[in-house]
Amino acid sequence: MTTFIEEVITNLQEKGLDLSELKFILPSKRAGTFLKHQLSRSTKxxxxxxxxxxxxxxxxxxxxxKTVSNTELLFQFYNTYITLNTTENPDSFEVFSKWAQILLQDFNEIDRYLIPQQKIFEYLAAIQETNHWSVAEDKTDFIINYLAFWNKLHEYYTHFTTHLLTNNLGYQGLVYRQANVNVKTYVEQHKVQHVFLGFNALNTAEESIIQYILEETDALIYWDIDKTFYENPIHDAGLFTRQHAKNWKYFNTHPFNWITENYTKEKSINIIGVPKNVGQAKYIGGILKDLKKQNSTLENTAVVLGNEDLLLPVLNSIPDTVNALNVTMGFPLKSIPLASLFESLFHLHKNKPQSFYYKDVISILSHQFVRPLFVLEGDDFATNLIERIQTNNIVFISYKHLVDLCEPFKDVLSLLFDSWGNNATKALKQSRDYIYVLKEHLSINKDEHILSLEYTYRFHELFNELDRLNTTYNFFQSISALHQVYKELLSSETLDFQGEPLQGLQIMGMLESRVLDFETVIISSVNEGVLPAGKSNNSFIPLDVKLENGLPTFKEKDAVYTYHFYRLLQRAKNVYIIYNTEVDALKGGEKSRFLTQLELEKIHKPKYIMAAPVVNLVEQKLKTVPKTSLVVDRLKEIAKYGFSPSSLTNYVRNPIDFYYQKVLKIQEYDEVEETVAANTLGTVVHNTLEDFYKPLIKKQLTEAHLTEMKSKISSTVLHHFKLTYNDGDISTGKNLISFEIAKRYVSNFINSELKEVKAGRIIKIIAIEADFERVKINIPELDFPVTIGGKVDRVDEYDGTTRIIDYKTGKVEQSQVEIIDWDELTTDYKKYSKPFQILCYAYMMLSDGKLKFPLEAGIISFKNLNGGFLKFTKKVKTGPKATKITAIDKETIQLFEEQLKVLVLDIFNTENDFEEKDVSH
Structure with a gap:
């Protein structure tokens, strides 16, 4: 393959020109590097x-x-705005920057295309007045200010550009306009022969400058356009070169070099549809692996990223066998981990909070560039601090509270969490100081943290630039304004890769491929909205005005992408075009129109491949844990201490959960309760009733007792919320609702008791939260003690009948405490878990000798208080109907004991493993 650059050099040599005396002008610096390399190879x-x-x-x-950065321009332009603005309340810098960036882009376009400034600005103002409010008799202040803005555009432009020119500064468009003015002087002073090569789309200023140099000197220009595109009047890849050839006077007397015929040569084109961006990156890795086997150096191979966000996934997907590559695009600074830390800090401090949301605090404390600074003598204080926040349910936490919890690290906490006070100067100081502290820490083990130190240095530079802008202009009146400029700088900064630019695999963006040719080309993200970019109108200038004045529209921008895409294919022999099959309305939709165009041209026969990841069917197997001797020993310890009714029902529900919680002692992760959990609400209600009723043990309930309780409901519930919910806030939102619900539950229950007492019922409290431990279960088959223990919420006498009561804050119906088939008691959790627990309590109290037959046991449901005391009921079939028996007698306890023994024996049966149950349904 002969590249375009080689062809140009050969032609120049054939003309007998001294190459070292020429001045080459190319579209990009990258192309210049390849030209220099080719010159060294082409001369003897x-x-x-x-x-x-x-x-x-x-x-x-x-x-x-001198070209000024976009950020610097924004500050310079704000000076102009403030100087010329006559309104009482001009826009703050934060508001100004949102519309000023668009206006600066328009200034840039107007100058690059040499549009008469006054004419177009007056035209824009007239359009606004005509389209909107010129006919309004009484114009409001808003209308007056709006029209004043458009009428001042030319004044803004004139003042701004005059200021820049006075200081020999300029944005790109102004530089181009000024160069067009100076080109005659330049030509008179520089007698060197110019060679322009590889251009396509040119703005009016570039066209004017190049044409003048061509007409007034012996300069040469070389185009790179294929006959297929040039001679097709509707093919966008040749749109600009056809216009240049037709409109430039120079080509009336000079040949148009060159129109080549490379595109029609035989090519292998593979069009691959791959789901998602990461899928594309992985597929590129697979292509490179195959190519590496054929070409050990991967010379003349390029990966061109349509979407440059794919850089990191692609780098991570490159096979280990590829040992030489060059990345022509920098790694975006915004993708560096340190960027996420400062984004979190801006988010934390932007609204000047008095206290911070715990998730924001934990996110910062868990960050990889924060956590190491909280290690002292091997102890991880960041983890300890996070655990204390979670344990104490601290939803909002202040800087002072953080320091109280972690005093040894007050200095670091100060840099991270001490309020910025909506003061940009303080924010910059704390950020720069933190970077310095981080740098000092990383420098201790410098060799291990080379990359992290590089990250730190680049952010040090970025914050120094922000500090310079703040000191010079003092326009940052809020953290939001600082954040906006920070993001602007961050988006334009990159971390450059080091590598040999001319060896091995080349990875580049679409624009960096200009003038360059490769035998093997892999192009990613060839989707609509990416290649081409599609319609976008980030401009104050309407489409019709752009058309009238010769400014580029989306059609011209699409033609630029079309040229670059087809140019990559011109001399290539092997082409892999990859597109994302998953439509994303924001970052690219269906496959690109370029692919459909390739088919319709019928010049080549592209091979279509639909790629998809190989997904092995993994059968979801329920877990099984054998009962080894160690497990049995642990079960014996539990049996000796005492099985609780809840642990036994947990075994019935899912043996594997019983294994995790009781055998392995693995508890659920203790997260912060932002809103009061159901178990917390239940604990508060239980503890409140315990406080009320415990002093009344062995006493008969009276109206006076219950009336006194009612007066203490609010304070007692609040007390237990503080104990149970720790530092959690219950003053607002859902937590306040939960607090009120707890009070309502207690109040409704006491009212129901008061109603019973007033009706003449005699209620005597026997026990409250009665704690029974190690009640022995007689199981002859086992040669070790097995006990059962737990707490009973309440035992009382109701008109002489003993009742065992279990409180439930959830809703329970009578049908849920009835039993008919005793064999299902230890197998059907959903149906019989509540009767099992009730009978456990009865069994414990009767075995302990505290109570005697007969008695009743049941549930009081706070969500179903109208149901009253929901008694355990045994259904006995006597003919066509079942008889309901609520009294718990000796027979009932015997039936229960039999089932309890069956359950315990199953737990200790080593032939039956702990088998997970599918509880999803």
């Missing part, structure tokens, strides 16, 4: 390298101006 004798410039550098040298 030593020579001085010629001057090689990108078009931007060349135009800047003609203009005599």
């Amino acid at each position: 004798q030593t020579m001085f390298a010629p001057e090689i410039l990108s078009i931007e550098d060349f135009v800047e040298s003609i203009s005599g101006l």
Whole structure:
């Protein structure tokens, strides 16, 4: 394959020109590097390298101006705005920057295309007045200010550009306009022969400058366009070159070099549909692995990223066998882990909070560039601090509270959490100080943290620039304004890769491929909205005005992408075009129109491949844990201490959960309760009733007792919320509702008791939260003690009948405490878990000798208080109907004991493993 650059050099040599005396102008610096390399390979004798410039550098040298960064321009322009604005309340810098960036882009376009400034600004103002409010008799202040803005655009432009020119500064468009003014002087002073090569779309200023140099000197220009595109009047890849060939006077007397015929040569084109961006990256890795086997160096191979966000996934997907590559695009600073830390800090401090949301605090404390700073003598204080926040249910936490919890690290906490006070100067100081502290920590083990130190240095530079802008202009009146400029700087900064630019695999963006040719090309993200980018109108200038004045529209921008895409295919022999099969309305939709165009041209026969990840069917197997001797020993310990009714029902529900919680002692992760959990609400209600009723043990309930309880409901519930919910806030939102619900539950229950007492019922309290431990279960088959223990919420006498009561804050119906089939008692959790627990309590109290037959046991449901005391009921079939027996007698306890023994024996049966049950249904 002969590249375009080789063809140009050969032609120049055939003309007998001294290459070292020429001045080459190319579309990009990257192309200049390849030109210099090709010059060294194409000459047989030593020579001085010629001057090689990108078009931007060349135009800047003609203009005599220095190009200013977009961020600096924004600050300079705000000076203009403040100077010329006559309203009482001009926009703050934060508000100004949102519309000013669009206006600066329009200034740039107007200058690059040499549009008469006054004419277009007056035209825009007239359009606004005509379209909107010129006919309104009484214009409001809003309308007056709106029209004043449009009428002032030319004044803004004039003042701003005059200021820049006075200081020999300029944005790209102004540089181009000034270069167009100075080109005659430049040509008179520079007698060197110019060679322009590889251009396609040119703005009016570039066209004017290049044409003047071509007409007034012996300069040469080389185009790279294929006959297929040039001669097809509707093919966008040749749109600009056809216009140049037709409109430039120079080509009336000079040949149009060159129109080549490379595209129609035989090519292998594979079009691959791959789901998702990461899928594309992985597929590229697979292609490179195969290519590496054929070409060990991967010379003349390029990966061109349509979507440059794919850089990191692609780098991670490159096979280990690829040992030489060059990344021409920098790694975005916004993708570096340190960027996420400062984004979190801006989010934390932006609204000047008095206290911080715990998730924001935990996110910062858990960050990889924060956590190491909280290690002292091997102890991880960050983890300890996070656990204390979670344990104490601290939903909102202040800086002072953080320091109280972690005093040894007050200095670091100060840099992270001490309020910025909506003061940009303080925010910058704390951020820069934190970077310095981080740098000092990383420098201790410098060799291990080389990359992290590089990250830190780049952010040190970024915050220094922000500090310079703040000191010079003092426009940051809020953290939001600082954050906006921070994001602007961050988005434009990159971390450059080091590598050999001319060896091995090349990874680049679409624009960096200009002028370059490769035998094997892999192009990613060839989707609508990416290649081409599609319609976007980030401009104050309407489409019709752009068309009228010759400004580029989306059609011209699409034509630029079309040219670059087809140019990559011109000389290539092997082409892999990859697109995302998953439609994303925000970042690219269906496959690109370029792919459909390739089919319709019928010049090549692309091979379509639909790629998908190989997903092995993994059968979801329920877990099984054998009962080893160690497990049995642990079960014996539990049996000796005492099985609780809840642990036994947990075994019935799912043996594997019983194994995790009781055998392995694995508890659920203790997260912060932002809103009061159901178990917390239940605990508060239980503890409140315990406080009320415990002093009344062995006493008969009276109206006075219950009336006194009612007066203490609010304070007692609040007391137990504070104990149970720790530092959690119950003053607002859902937590306040939960607090009120708890009070309502207690109040309703006491009212129901009061109603019973007033009706003449005699209620005597026997026990409250009665704690029974190690009630022995007689199981002859086992040669070790097995006990059962637990707490009973309440035992009382109701008109002489003993009742065992279990409180439930959830809703329970009478049908849920009835039993008919005793064999299902230890197997059907959903149906019989509540009767099992009730009978456990009865069994414990009767075995302990505290109570005697007969008695009743049941549930009081706070969500179903109208149901009253829901008694355990035994259904006995006597003919066609079942008889309901609520009294718990000796027979009932015997039936229960039999089932309890069956359950315990199953727990200790080593032939029956702990088998997970599918509880999803």
